[in-house]
Amino acid sequence: MYFESFQQLVFMGGHGVYVWSSVYISLVVLGGLILKPLCQKKQMFKNIQVQIDLQKANDKALNRGQDNASHS
Amino acid sequence: MKLNVQWTWFHRLGSPRWFYQKTQRWLPWLSLVMLTLMVTGLVWGLAFAPPDAKQGNSFRIIYLHVPASIVALAGYYFMAIAGAIGLIWRIKLSYMLMRSAAPIGAALTFIALVTGAIWGKPTWGAYWVWDARITSMLILLFLYLGVMALRNTYSNNEVADKAAAILSLVGMVNVPIIYKSVDWWQTLHQSATIKLTGAPSMHPDMFMPLVVMILGFYSFYAVSLFLFTRAEILRRECRTSWVKQLVTHNLVEK
Numbered sequence: 001m002y003f004e005s006f007q008q009l010v011f012m013g014g015h016g017v018y019v020w021s022s023v024y025i026s027l028v029v030l031g032g033l034i035l036k037p038l039c040q041k042k043q044m045f046k047n048i049q050v051q052i053d054l055q056k057a058n059d060k061a062l063n064r065g066q067d068n069a070s071h072s
Numbered sequence: 073m074k075l076n077v078q079w080t081w082f083h084r085l086g087s088p089r090w091f092y093q094k095t096q097r098w099l100p101w102l103s104l105v106m107l108t109l110m111v112t113g114l115v116w117g118l119a120f121a122p123p124d125a126k127q128g129n130s131f132r133i134i135y136l137h138v139p140a141s142i143v144a145l146a147g148y149y150f151m152a153i154a155g156a157i158g159l160i161w162r163i164k165l166s167y168m169l170m171r172s173a174a175p176i177g178a179a180l181t182f183i184a185l186v187t188g189a190i191w192g193k194p195t196w197g198a199y200w201v202w203d204a205r206i207t208s209m210l211i212l213l214f215l216y217l218g219v220m221a222l223r224n225t226y227s228n229n230e231v232a233d234k235a236a237a238i239l240s241l242v243g244m245v246n247v248p249i250i251y252k253s254v255d256w257w258q259t260l261h262q263s264a265t266i267k268l269t270g271a272p273s274m275h276p277d278m279f280m281p282l283v284v285m286i287l288g289f290y291s292f293y294a295v296s297l298f299l300f301t302r303a304e305i306l307r308r309e310c311r312t313s314w315v316k317q318l319v320t321h322n323l324v325e326k
Binding site for chain 2: 001002003009012013014015016018019021022023025026029030032033034036037038040041044045047048049051052
């Protein structure tokens with residue numbers, strides 16, 4: 001390692017604030033670019049599942065309606 | 073018949089379903105490569121590389137600033153070319169990639185601008201100067217945001233895709249201007265550290281971690297692009313039977 005101690009690595013001869021804030025901001029933004037699409041995917045799976053369930057319920061109701069009609 | 077055989081790969085390449093299934097297999101490996109490169113490059117650059125003779129330790133910001141800028145610029149070309157392919161061959165997947173590239177490019181440009189501003193304070197004594205490189209980079213951010221906004225303005229997918237593709241193609245003019253801005257105008261911004269022709273103006277001890285970080289950012293771009301595009305595929309193909317099957321299977325597995 002270039003620095004002699006952990007404190008020096010953090011302080012970086014007075015430039016630590018600049019370097020570490022850059023690192024922090026960059027990592028937060030990069031993390032967001034991974035998490036955002038993963039959340040979108042999860043949401044889409046939920047939405048599509050709701051859609052499928054609705055469709056099933058709808059089909060069932062339709063079938064029942066047809067059955068009733070044929071019985072009467 | 074012969075034509076059919078020859079063009080099947082092309083159609084498969086344009087199929088969202090094919091892309092979704094392939095990336096599912098690629099993503100774990102690609103993520104591993106990305107993490108390895110980024111962690112190695114960052115630790116190497118921040119803790120092991122020697123400090124700059126003039127700028128001291130503040131120069132270490134280069135390990136985020138330069139890779140983010142390079143990939144933000146390359147990403148613009150990618151977005152514009154994907155838009156062009158969509159316009160010419162009407163490949164749906166191409167438009168999905170274009171749309172996914174916009175937020176990633178915007179975020180990377182944002183990183184480049186912010187880390188640049190932070191770097192500017194100890195080096196130039198100011199967070200922001202209206203010089204050619206920085207201003208053209210700010211325009212790049214607005215172009216990315218413009219493509220995102222335009223894409224969301226229309227409710228009709230087809231019209232929105234075309235409009236966004238045309239805007240990104242027109243905005244491509246800005247990219248060479250950014251590259252050349254440090255040579256064309258007198259600016260505070262230092263000239264390019266890495267050139268395609270000639271040796272880099274940097275000691276190998278500093279340069280090697282930078283190369284690792286650039287490769288890391290490129291692999292990050294691929295991972296993020298795949299993830300955004302997969303979400304976009306689900307959104308646009310939510311009524312197709314293969315997506316419905318996928319969702320049902322997913323539920324069963326859980």
